[in-house]
Amino acid sequence: MTDLVTWAELCGSLAAIGGAAYARHAYPAAYWSTVGLPLAVARLLASYSSTMDACGLTVEPSRWRALAVRATTRREVRPVPPRRGVIRPTTTGLRMRLRLAPGQEPADVAASAERLRHAWGVHAVHVRDVKPGVVELRLVGFDVLRKVQMPRRLDGGPLQIPVALREDATAFVRDYRTVPHELVLGATLSGKSMYLRNLLTGLAAQPVVLVGIDCKRGVELAPFAPRLSALATDPDQAAELLPALVKEMEDRYDLIKARQGIAPGTPKELITSDIWGLPEGERPAPIVLFIDEVAELFLVATRKEEERRDEMVTQLIRLAQLGRAAGIYLEVCGQRFGAELGKGATMLRAQLTGRVCHRVNDEASAKMALGDIAPEAVLAACAIAPELPGLAVVGDTSGGWSRIRTPYLSLADAAAICRATADLAPDVPALDPFRPYVAPMPVEASGLVATARPVTE
Structure with missing residues (x-):
């Protein structure tokens, strides 16, 4: 009997250790x-x-x-x-x-x-x-980035999107009011698209104008077409869309100047230098421009394409320099973003305050994203393993940086969120010519079952 108790205690201890x-x-x-x-x-x-x-x-x-x-x-x-x-x-x-x-x-x-x-x-x-x-x-206590689980309590607000988890188990919040423009770099299958997917679906639930430029024939952004106010799927369409955004920015500046030209006795709180100081009834909706694979806008093969490229880059630089006050924000994504892309690339990159670097193919790409703001983060970005998609290093102009990882969100779920929030898209008449075509949903996909009945005369 004593031996049985001893064996039971030993087996129980081993089971507890193995279970732990x-x-x-x-x-x-x-x-x-x-x-x-x-x-x-x-x-x-x-x-x-x-x-x-x-x-x-x-x-x-x-x-x-x-x-x-x-x-x-x-x-x-x-x-x-x-x-x-x-x-x-x-x-x-x-x-x-x-x-x-x-x-x-x-x-x-x-x-x-x-x-x-x-x-x-x-x-x-x-x-x-x-x-x-x-x-x-x-x-x-443990590696929270191995299996991402976002905190239950997330502090969000207008243009504040909890998009990823930091390595200290806090949420990484993309705040467009604080960091208006951002550069997202990453190699193929590094998780760059997942980051973009989480960010876009988070903004879809807010009254924000979403505009996309996807020169890969729309394979990344076309599934979100129901929520997009404008979409360009090749450089020719982008060359038409960007001037419309610049014109919209100029109109918003005219609106701000009209508010600044009020009588001298007006209270100080009614004098503003950006759209957020305008009365809510007069304030235009903010615009977030997503550019997937920005290198496609820079690559040229003929002199005519080079002229078009220079014009688009100039318009992007204007949006990056002046867009914040008008409520226009840029989210630029790509695999590389260096001076070899062409004239204006370095100047545009300097305007992108936020930096997110996923796994890259070489150290030079990491330096393009983080070298000028957080040199210590370059080595951390180069150490990201291929088996950890979604892991990235985020930095800002203050020199601080940290590791983050986005939670998994399937393309089907993201597209469903965009379809469900399509009615939240604000109306911008200047972007109506660029609104993407959305095919009607099949009867079966909408949850309705059609029953065939014989035709009688």
């Missing part, structure tokens, strides 16, 4: 909530002071504290670590605030993030500056 190992690989979120979280908290509490000391994040105590310790305990006065706040567990890790000791700065903690990760047995440690003297440590 399987859950850690197949269901990392469940493993973290049940096993990883308690272990990480125990390690953090038990080794906090010694870990901070080993990482060089302790300072000498103040004179009064040293005198108090000697007077009350007669112990040796030890260095003081940053004061730790309340530990807040999350579904993906932990959050904890630190009050820095005198003489410390957030960069000191960020430089020790990798050591803290190993000491506390978590997947990653990210440091965020909260306010002077206070930083937040965000401990991530």
